[in-house]
Amino acid sequence: MENQETNQYKPNFFKKLIGSNMLRASLPIIGLIAVCFIFNILTKGSMWNSRKLILNQIYVVLISATGVFFIMSMGGLDFSQGSILGIASIVVCKLSGVNMLLAVIGGVVAGALIGAFNGFFYVNRKIKSFVVTICTMFLFRGFIKYMASNSPVAASMKVYDYDTTPVKLGLTLVVLIISFVAFRYTKFGINLKAIGAGEKAVKFAGVRTDRMKFLIYMLAGAITGLAAFVNIVKNGSATANVGNQLETQILIALVLGGMPISGGAKVKFENVIVGSLLYIVLNNGLIMMGLTTQTMQLIQGIIFLIFVALFADRENLTVIK
Amino acid sequence: MNDVRLEVKNVSKNFGITRALKDVSFKINKGEIRALIGENGSGKSTLTNSLAGIYQKDNGTFILDGKEVHPTNQVEANNEGISIIVQELGTLDGLTVAENIFLGHEENFVRYGIKNTAAMNRKAGELLKEYGFDRIKPSNMIENYNFEDRKLVEIVKATYFKPKILVIDETTTALSREGRDELYKQMKKVRDEGNTVIFISHDLPEVLEMSDSITILRDGDYIDTVNSSEIDEDGLKKLMVGRDITGGYYRADYGEKISDEVVMKVKNVTVPGLIKDVSFELHKGEILGFGGLSESGMHEIGKACFGASFDREGSVTLADGTEINDIPTAISHSIAYTSKDRDNESLVMNQSIRDNICLPSLDDLANKAHLLSDKKLNEFAATYAKKMSTKMQGVEQFVSALSGGNKQKVVLARWIGKDSDILLLDSPTRGIDIGVKQDIYQLMDSMRKAGKSIIMISEELMELIGMCDRIIIMKDGMISGELSREKDLNENSLIAKMV
Incomplete structure (x- = not known):
């Protein structure tokens, strides 16, 4: 009898632990600390010494992940971010010779246009978001190859003036802070999450869900367009491989961060x-x-799978839109 | 002692910290229709769902014909001889009628790994004919049929294999009169074959008429089992609530004059396939009822007035001349709508009570910089959830964990919080027990007195008669008659216009 009880207790306890919000909230942070710690020991501190180099890689991912974060909050997916970054990077390069502000704006507009393209097919033509964005990923990757295959598109030398930590970190922080406030303390965030949890009911509560979904795709494109500027400032030119696999990196990053x-x-x-x-x-x-x-x-594949399995929101069993 | 069919022994079930069932024990005999009643959240559905393998009980045993059963899913339950017809839709889109009927039992039609569709359709056709549902074609996709017909398919699915126990969970509230009669017929058939029916319903007259005995649950506790012939409605209410229900159930006033002020004018509204050329006016401070068979188009009236109908023609105009053509305009002009399909259209299930209540009021709650504070949202949600006396652990709790009545309270709390002046309530008391029903009726009455206008769409004729100033009856998508509030108005005068 006693034996039976412990048997029943165990899986319940484990389930509770997995399902608890505590774990959801704390595991990514514990993971981050653990990973920093482990690699510093394994590399005998050389990781800490190259922290600047590591930091330099994070800006593009962090900025563009913010846009995808909004998309995923409402239950969508976006695989076209790498191609958006590529196209926007080429636009930034071309315009950087004319005027730097124009280059930034050009990148953002180019990103927003591709985002709008995604949004149009997703919302108006009602095609699943991952299908649409996989299509646009290939479509615009084709353009990038066409434009940058023979020789990389080089930016004006002036961009190197902006290759400083204050500029890159500053831009990243501005994006993060604005996004955080909008997501956490305005109706924007509440509506986004609600769309992810149950779109029909949100529509009946007066949210213009179609318009919102379209604008979010546009916004995500625009944010990645801004990331393209940081990317060019860092690299000075756009090759045919610019932004390759960024979409996967973003997806992995978000899931590692505990995103359902x-x-x-x-x-x-x-x-x-x-x-x-x-x-x-x-x-x-x-x-x-x-x-x-x-x-x-x-190794990345295994870790990714474990995190997806841990954080999948099983109460919310709707198929990804 | 041989006629005991099912013994429920010390069954408990917790959802998080909510104790849905506390050590419940009772017995049910063969050849018996046993009603299971209790207020929302009393544990009726939890108990039957545990029996049918939809939930797993935490403790206790179910003993069926002397043998312990613990199905872990519905197919296993079927194999043990337990079947269930659930409250909401229990059929799956994308499958044919026949595939739905034999869901989980396809192996009977499989030979060498290949499904014999023709044989399955033939068998389903025979069954449908036997039940008298010839008009439903086994090879058609299930989504081609309406709610009512899909329920009939579920009845076939749940009874064709002559289960030892048939559980009917709150199914009748969603059915029209004909559907109910069909269900009653099947229940009696199951009983007459010596098997057992467990019947969950909030409709007490129905319970008294249909059941042989009644088991009452309250807050997860077993209260009593009584013979249906030895008790009346008031006795049951007392057992369910644990105290006497005092005061009037419906409105008590008659002969009050309706204001001449028109707040909403509906003109020549047509929604293809649902309603045709409907025109009416809603006055200030009145409760306007819509009645009819569930397929009469009356449920579309609410959506049409809320700007939520697809392809609507005609106009819905407010007193100030605003035309209502979309939901955001409707809400910003103080119109509220609660859907019959509560779980999909009214509530975001996997979200907190707080966000559900605040959703339409976010603009009102934001400060000048459009920022929202958690404190303000929490207070707002808590105020209105409490006003509706919602049973909850806190405003952070997810709506999906609430019982049907409490979900409806959250929906109403949302619109009371928005302080809407025109309320479109579609089946506001569907699947809700008397305690909460009374609350909702009283709320409607006080809103009416405060000058708010209400459209109530309902399949329950008694509540239309009891609550409305005027009742419009719909038939085949058109208005077939209008009745005014009168003391001697009875169900028959409504039914005459419905069919």
Whole structure:
């Protein structure tokens, strides 16, 4: 009898632990600290010494992940971010010779246009978001290859003036702070999460859900357009591979940050920051360990799967839109 | 002692810290229709869902014909001889009628790994014919049928294999009279074959008429089991609530003059396939009822007035000349709507009570810089949830964890918080027990007195008669008659115009 009781108790306890919000909130942070700690020991401190280099890689991912974070909050997905970054980077390069402010605006507008393109097919033509964005990913990747294959599109030398930590970090912080306030303390965030949790009811509560979904895709594109400026400032030119696999990096970063993949009420803004940091540190740690690309991908795949399994919001069993 | 069919022994079930069932024990005999009643959240559905394998009980045993059963899903329950017809839709879109009927039992039609669709359709066709539902075609997709017909398919699905126990959870509230009669017929058939029916309903006259005995639950506790012939409605109410229900159930006033002020004018509204050329006026401070069969188009009236109908023609105009063509305009002009489909259209299930209540009022709650504070949202939600005496652990609790009545209270709390002047209430008391029903009726009455206008769409004729100043009856998408509030108005005069 006693034995039976303990048997019944165990899975319940485990389930509770997995399902608890405590774990959801704390695991990414614990993971981040653990990963920093482990890699510093394994690399004998060389990771800490190259922190500037590591930090330099985080800006683009962090900025563009913010836009995708909004999309995923409302239950959508976006695989076209890498191509958006690529196109916007080329636009920034071309315009940087004319005027730097114009280059920034050009990048943002280019991103927003592609985002609007996604949004149009998703909202007006009612095609699932991941299908639309996979299509646009290939479509615009094609454009990038066409424009940058023979030789990389080089930016004006003036962009190097902006390659300073204050500019890059400053831009990143501005995006993060505005996004955080909008998400956490305005109706924007509440509506977004509500769409992720149950779109029909949100519509009946007076939210113009179609318009909102369209604008969010546009916004995500615009934010990535801004990230393109940071990218060009950092690299000076756009190659045919610019932004390649950014979409996967963002997705992994967000999931590592504890983001439920179906969006909804359990989404938190911290997911973006913790997740991006965790992803970059993990990635660099593995490189510094001297692992081959193949092994790295293998390890990343396993970690990704574990996190998705842990954070999937099983109460919210709707299919991803 | 051989005629005991099911023994429920010390069954408990917790949802988080909510104790939905506390050590419940009772017995049910063969050849018996046993009603299970209690207020919302008393544990009726939790108990039957545990029996049917939808939930897993935490403790206790179900003993069926002397043998312990613990199904972990509905198919296993079917195999043990337990079937259930659930409150909401229990059929799956994307499958044919036949596939729905034999869901989980496809192996009977599979040979060498290949499904024999023709044989399945033939068998389903025979069953449907046997039940007298010939008009439903087994090879058609289930979504081609309306709610009512889909329920009939569920009846077939749940009874064709002659289960030892048939559970009917609150199904009748969603059915029209014909559907109910069909269900009653099947219940009696199951009983006459020596099997057992467990019947959950909030409709006490129905319970008294249909059941042999009645088990009452309250807050997860077993209260009593009584013979239906030895008790009346008031006795049941007392057992359910644990005290005497005092005061009037419906409105008591008659002969009050309706104001001449028109707050909403509906003109020549047509929604293709649902309603045709409907025109009426809603006056200030009146309760205007809409009655009819569930397919009469009356449920679309609420949506049409809320700007939520697809492809609507005609106009809905407010007193100040505003035309209502979309939901945001409707809400910003103080119109509220509660849907019959509460779980999909009224509530965001996997979200907190707080966000659900605040959703339409976010603009009003924001400060000048459009910022919202958690404190303000929490206070707002708590104020109105309390005003509706919602049973909850706190405003952070997810709506999905609430019982049907409490969900409806959250929906109403939202619109009371928005302080809407025109309320479009579609089936506001559907699946709700008497205690909460009384609250809702009283709320409607006090709103009316405060000068708010209400459209109440309902399939329950008694509540239309009891609550409305005027009742418009719909038939085949058109208005077939209008009745005024009168003391001697009875159900028959409404039904005459419905069919």
